[in-house]
Amino acid sequence: MNLWNYIDGRVGFLSFLTYQHASLAFQTVLVGTVVALIVAVLVYRLPLGSALTLTTSRVALTIPSLALLALLIVPFGLGVVPSFIMLAFFAALPVIGNAIVGLRSVPPSVIESARGIGLSRWKTLVSVELPIAWPVILTGIRVSTQMIVGVAAIVAYVLGPGLGSLIFNGLSRLGGANALEMALTGTILIVLIALVFDALLALLGRVTISKGLS
Template sequence: MNFFEFVQDRWSLLWFQGYQHLSLVVQSLVIATLIAVVVAVLTYRSPLWSGLAEAGAAVGLTIPSFALFGLLIAFITSGVVLSVVALAFYGALPIVRNAVVGLRGVDPGLVESARGMGMNRFAILTRLQLPMAWPIILTGVRVSAQMLMGIAAIAAYASGPGLGSFIFSGLSRIGGANATNSAWAGILGVVVLAIVLDLVLNAVGRLTTSRGIRA
C-alpha cells in the first residue's frame, strides 16, 4: 500500500485525530496566554522579578518535553489533563518573555498622559498598555503555537489525543507493513495544522491590532 492509499483508507481517523490535535493545542495555547500575561503584568515593573520571570522561561524551555511527560504520568492519570498541563507550561514560556518586553516598551509619556486624564491603573493597563503591547505578545503566541504543535505529538506517549499516535505507532513498527506511512501521515498532518493555525493567528492579529499600531 502506497502513502496516498494509506491516507485515503484512514482518512476519517486522520481527520478526527487531527481535530483532537488542533483542539489540544488551541486550548493549551489560550491557557498559556492567560497565565503568561498575568505573570508579565505582575512582574514587568520590577527589574528583579521580570528578570526572574524571563530567566525561568529560558530555563523551562530547556526541559526535554518527553521527560516532562514521563514525570507527570506519576501524578496525573488522565492523558488529556496531563497533555494540557504540559502544553500550557511550555506554551507560556515564550509568551512571558514577549509580554514583559511589550509592556516595558510602552512609552512612559503615554502612561503619564493617561494618568493625567484621570485613568486608574487598571484602565491604563487594559486600555493602553496591553493593546500597545499586543503585537509583541501575539508574536510570542505564534511562536508558542508552532512549538506546541510539535510537542503535542509527544502527548501520545501519555495516552493523550492527537496525531502523535500515528507517529508513535509507525516508529514502533519500523520495518513492518505501513509503518513508514503511519509515521509520515502523522508528521505531515502536524505540519499542515501548524501552517493553518499560524494563518489563523496572523488573521487574528490583523483584526485585534489597531490601525495606528499596525502602521
C-alpha cells in the same frame, strides 16, 4: 501512491486524530496565554521581578518535555491530564517573555498622558498598555503555537490524544505494512495544523493590531 491510498482509506480516523491534536494545541495555548498574561501583568512594573521571571521562563524552556511528562505521570497517571499540564506549561513560556518585554516597552510618556486624563491604573493597562504591547505579545503566541503543535506529538508516550500515536506507531513498525505511511501522514497533518493556526493568528493580528503599531 501508497501514501494516498493509506489516507483515502482512513479519512474518518485521520480526521478524528487531527481534530484531537488541533483541539489539544488550541486549548493548551489558550490556557498558557492567559496564565502568561496574568504573570506578566503582576511583575512587569517590578525590575527585579520581571528580570527573574524572564530568566526563569527562558531557562524553563530547556527542560526536556519528555522528562517533564514522565514526572507528571506519577501524580496524574496516563492520558489527557499530564499531557495538558505539560503542554500548557511550555505554551506559557514564550508568551510570558514577550508580554513582559512588550509591556515594559510602552513609553512612560504615554502612560503619564493616560493617567493625566483621569484613567485609573487598571484602565491604563487595559486600554493603553496592552494594546500597544499586543503586537509583541501576539508574536509570542505565534511562536508558542508552532512549538506546541509539534511538541504535542510526544504525548502519545503517555497515551495522550492526537497524531503522535500515528507517528510513533508507524516508527515502531518500520518495515511493516503501512508503517512509513502512518509516520508520514501524522507528520504532514501536524505541519498542516501548524500552518493553519499560524495563518489564523496572522489574520487575528491584521484585525486587532492598530495600523499605527504594525
